[in-house]
Amino acid sequence: MPKATFASSLRTAERALVRADPRFSSIVKRAGPCTLERSETFEPFEALLTSITHQQLSGKAAATILGRVKDRLNDGDFPTPKQVLSVRVPTLRSCGLSQAKALAVKDLAAKTLNGTVPTARELHRLENEVIIERITEVKGIGKWTVEMMLMFRLGRLDVMPVDDLGVRKGYSVLTKQAGLIAPKALLFESEKWKPYRSVAAWYLWRVLDV
Numbered sequence: 001m002p003k004a005t006f007a008s009s010l011r012t013a014e015r016a017l018v019r020a021d022p023r024f025s026s027i028v029k030r031a032g033p034c035t036l037e038r039s040e041t042f043e044p045f046e047a048l049l050t051s052i053t054h055q056q057l058s059g060k061a062a063a064t065i066l067g068r069v070k071d072r073l074n075d076g077d078f079p080t081p082k083q084v085l086s087v088r089v090p091t092l093r094s095c096g097l098s099q100a101k102a103l104a105v106k107d108l109a110a111k112t113l114n115g116t117v118p119t120a121r122e123l124h125r126l127e128n129e130v131i132i133e134r135i136t137e138v139k140g141i142g143k144w145t146v147e148m149m150l151m152f153r154l155g156r157l158d159v160m161p162v163d164d165l166g167v168r169k170g171y172s173v174l175t176k177q178a179g180l181i182a183p184k185a186l187l188f189e190s191e192k193w194k195p196y197r198s199v200a201a202w203y204l205w206r207v208l209d210v
Helices: 003-020 022-031 044-054 059-074 081-086 089-094 099-113 128-135 143-152 165-174 183-193 197-209
Strands: none
Touching: 003 022, 003 183, 003 197, 022 165, 022 197, 044 059, 044 099, 044 143, 059 081, 059 089, 081 099, 089 099, 128 143, 143 197, 165 183, 165 197, 183 197
16 A cells, blocks of 8 residues: 555544544544554564564663674674574574573574565465464564554554553543553443554554653
């Protein structure tokens, strides 16, 4: 989908969301246009390697470790799956990855090469549920990580990351509800936001910002 066409889809989604749930009207006005993106050319292996590295770390610390991995394995560029498989776990550990993350990166490389992790071209053809099922076979990658890729890389407009703490907090603030909404309850509430639940989630994050 061309960039201009995707942007127009987002504007349509914003209007539809406000019509479906007027509680979003104020936050849509205050936060401005939704900035979700769709990329036709991203590399799933690189995106998921980045996600694994960033788990439970600050952005700066994760970027430093990822930079060391790139320097050590491929002269500053993202390593290929074959390059990752060719090194031992202690080499990855020496870059700053934990044991669990080093094993996850190795498993990601193996499952990229054997086709478990779809190519970018395949991803654009597959349904969300199939993508989640296949990629979560990789050690250390859960549903939330794949949901973020669906939203921010593939531009899927109807993803509802009900386990995301920020989304749940945003809903509580938006609805003036005491305490956090349960994931199952949020999934039920989000029915009215279909088929633009990704856009709803984006604005629920913005509730906490603005």
